[in-house]
Amino acid sequence: xxxxxxDPRHKITKRxxxxxxRCDPISEHNRLYWYRQxxxxxxxxxxxxxxxxxxxxxxxxxxxxxxxxxxxxxxxxEIQRTEQGDSAMYLCASSSGGRARDTxxxxxxxxLTVL
Amino acid sequence: xxxxxxxxxxxxxxxxxxxxxxxxSTISGNEYVYWYRQIHSQGPQxxxxxxxxxxxxxxxxxxxxxxxxxxxxxxxxxxxxxxAVYYCIVRVDNTGGFKTIFGAGTRLFVKA
Numbered sequence: 029x030x031x032x033x034x035d036p037r038h039k040i041t042k043r044x045x046x047x048x049x050r051c052d053p054i055s056e057h058n059r060l061y062w063y064r065q066x067x068x069x070x071x072x073x074x075x076x077x078x079x080x081x082x083x084x085x086x087x088x089x090x091x092x093x094x095x096x097x098x099x100x101x102x103x104x105x106e107i108q109r110t111e112q113g114d115s116a117m118y119l120c121a122s123s124s125g126g127r128a129r130d131t132x133x134x135x136x137x138x139x140l141t142v143l
Numbered sequence: 144x145x146x147x148x149x150x151x152x153x154x155x156x157x158x159x160x161x162x163x164x165x166x167x168s169t170i171s172g173n174e175y176v177y178w179y180r181q182i183h184s185q186g187p188q189x190x191x192x193x194x195x196x197x198x199x200x201x202x203x204x205x206x207x208x209x210x211x212x213x214x215x216x217x218x219x220x221x222x223x224x225x226x227a228v229y230y231c232i233v234r235v236d237n238t239g240g241f242k243t244i245f246g247a248g249t250r251l252f253v254k255a
Contacts, residue, residue, distance in 0.1 A: 030186070061242070070230060070245030071187065084242060119186050121243075130234065131177070132243060134186030 030054070032135035034120050040141045041110055048106045049138045053122030060103050061132060062095055063119040064088065071119055077103060110142045147231045152250040155225075161218040163249050165231030168212040175234045176207060178216045180227040181248070187230065190216065221253045 031054040041047050053060050058079050063071035074093070075085045079100040089095075092110075097103040107114055117139050121132040148166040155161040167176065175194050179187040191198055191205045193214070198205045204217040218225055230248040 030188070032186075063243075068247075070228075070248055071243075073242035073244065076242060086242075121186075131189055131192065133189060134179075137186050139184075 030133040030135065032120060032122050032133055034118075034135040034138050036138055037136060038139050038141075040143065042143050043110060043112060045110055046106065046108045047110060047140065048104055049118055049120075049140075051103045051105070051120030051122075051135060053102070053120070054124075054133060055101075057122035057124040057133075058100065059123045059130065059132075060097055061121040061123075062103070062105050063121065063134075065117040065119060065137070066115075074105075107140075110140075112142045115140055115142045146244075147233060147246050149229075149231050149246060149249045151247065152252065154252045154254060155218075155221045157223060157253055157255050158220055161221040161225065161251060161253070163216040163218075163229050163231075163251065164213065165215070166213045167231070167233050170211050170233050172211075176205065176211075176214050177232045177234060177243070178203070178205065179230045179232065179245075180225075181230070182224075182227045187245075190229075221251075223253050223255060225251065226253045227251060 033052045035050045060077045062074040065071040074089050075095050077097040080097050092108045095105045117137040119137045121134045123130045123132045175192050177192040178190040181187045193205045207214045228248040228250050
């Protein structure tokens with residue numbers, strides 16, 4: 029257990045529905061990351077927060093995806109109008125390191141299945 | 144961005160040392176080498192990182208060549224629980240962001 033928690037651990041939804049995932053980082057960590065991982069692939073970066081500011085978003089993050097970190101603590105990732113291609117593991121990580129040594133600690137992930 | 148090259152899979156006998164290689168020939172002078180592993184259905188787990196010098200912690204040792212173009216992760220006494228995908232990563236600092244770019248990694252099978 030790294031101290032990063034994610035909820036829910038599993039989510040099954042029907043195509044077209046909206047889903048929201050939550051990530052609680054390690055309490056003193058000011059950076060929070062979202063990644064997506066499909067079967068057989070390494071995690072792919074989606075977005076990154078420093079405190080409550082969203083500083084970078086991948087082109088993978090389409091208009092249907094939105095992430096927030098309103099108070100600089102927990103974060104939510106929402107997917108609107110889900111598609112079957114959204115089926116993946118969604119991973120959250122947090123860190124507090126300096127510029128060149130940003131060790132990220134990952135949560136257990138939320139596995140999304142879109143039917 | 145520096146990229147890494149790893150063998151897709153390796154086998155290791157239980158109790159023996161597992162040596163996982165990684166090539167990162169385009170690494171920049173201020174970029175660190177990180178290793179993570181991912182056991183099936185879990186999130187990636189940090190193992191170790193280094194810049195120039197060899198590093199050791201309770202999980203593993205990291206050997207970085209003098210020219211920094213390659214490194215080796217050593218698990219000194221592999222157990223069945225070390226079966227996982229191991230990712231070698233070079234930290235990318237892109238316009239202030241700290242995203243981590245994962246490759247496909249090396250799938251290590253530890254056999255009894």
